[in-house]
Amino acid sequence: MDRAVAQAAERLDRARLTGVPCEPVRALLPSGDLTAAYAVQTVLGDRRLAEGRRITGWKIGLTSTAVQAQLGVGTPDFGRLLDDTAVPDGAEIPWGSVLQPRAEAEVALFLEHDLTHERHTVADVIRATAFALPAVEVVGSRIRDWDISAVDTIADNASSGAYVLGTRPVPLRELDLRTVGMVVERRGEPVSTGAGAACLGNPLHAAIWLADTLVRLGHPLRAGDTVLTGALGPMTTVEPGDVLEARIDGLGSVRAAFGRTEAEGGTR
Template sequence: MNDAVPRAAEALAAAAARATPCPPIRDLFADGDIDAAYAVQRLATQRRLAAGHRLVGRKIGLTSPAVQRQLGVDQPDFGALFADMALGDGGTVPAGRVLQPKVEAEIALVLGAGLPGPDCSAADVRAATAFLAPALEIVDSRIAGWDITIVDTVADNASSGLFVLGDTRESPDAVEPADVEMRLLRGDELVSQGTGRDCLGDPLNAAAWLASALARRGEPLRAGDIVLTGALGPMVAAVPGDVFTARISGLGDVTVSFEGAAA
């Protein structure tokens, strides 16, 4: 293993443990070396699994053109979801749990069957999906000031933080993911909006991209996995006291607050 891979993984782990963001890690690698960045992510995932954490699914990032423009990248990526990253609908993010949080609204799907093939289609995803749910992802970066390239965010588990699934459970035959409309509110203020088509044209396309990418790496999606399919609109920075609600047509609402909100 290139010694830059464990060095990068250690820097990101230390940033999380100390609650102090670190400088970008991209200079440890050749320009744009995404394979090396995924090696960092894979090492960090293996270490979490060895420590007893439970993998529950995957997230897709950078699917929205608006988010790509916000971060200056031009392609999607993926990261791992662990059980301790999940909050219940209406839950609260404890103070200090995340370093530089931003919130984005998306569609989650839970698989009823695996997707092992490297040439997965949107139709394959639809057939394998047990249900859809509205979701909020609290993205986070261990890199100071969100000064990231695609290499930094991939290495940093696709800038994962926490996630919230709404209580709604809808069949993929009852809701057309590409046609949904999303409104993200901070309190009563509309702060982000978009549609299912803002996620790689269709959230099912995003999930198919993910399934294929993981299958090619020998880590296929399996029955029971949660998949966060990607932002439907721009992400929004969060501060203590904020309360966010995503309203996704056909799927309902999902809410999260950040500790410090008024009673």
């Protein structure tokens, strides 16, 4: 198992460093073994920390039941957010810095208290959250042509690429996250629409799942963490030069801008 995990980590890290997508890693790991996939994710995350990066929070993926069915799982997944993947609102994301990028609009929660209970409630999450922000997650796959299973995307840090946060914090008491509407536009044309209910019925439900899961794994959510709670609508394809604007009711807007030229110094 250790050798298989190391081989999968090497394949994904080589793709990140070279900017050349790789073959899926699922054939290297026991069939359907999500524990092994998370072990690969941990190896890669520890390498980034050793390089001087820091964890700024966590992202939740596979919050759509349709996507879960497509990948043959019945649960969301998670990945780490790192400081070098945070992009200011509207700042250019150099083309090539995220492999095979796609974008999705999400609700981000910023925590001011730890979440350390074995089982959390909606009230626990609300009390622990300082504010919410609109977010665009730029997902990317180091695996060629997005040929992924659940094992592949989990090993690949839940296909995390970059993330952009809005700049106007909103207290949760002013929001009903289940009913918020969302639209992503490209040059004024809608390319994705959705609502809070598309994310496990409510983005707060996704946050509860993550909080409980991370406690079981021994590294609970902490004050200062940012949590990307999951997509509110379908992913959007991205082309060089695109500027995507996501608007979420009650939260405002946030823009993800993509450059036309290749990034220097590798990929995220």
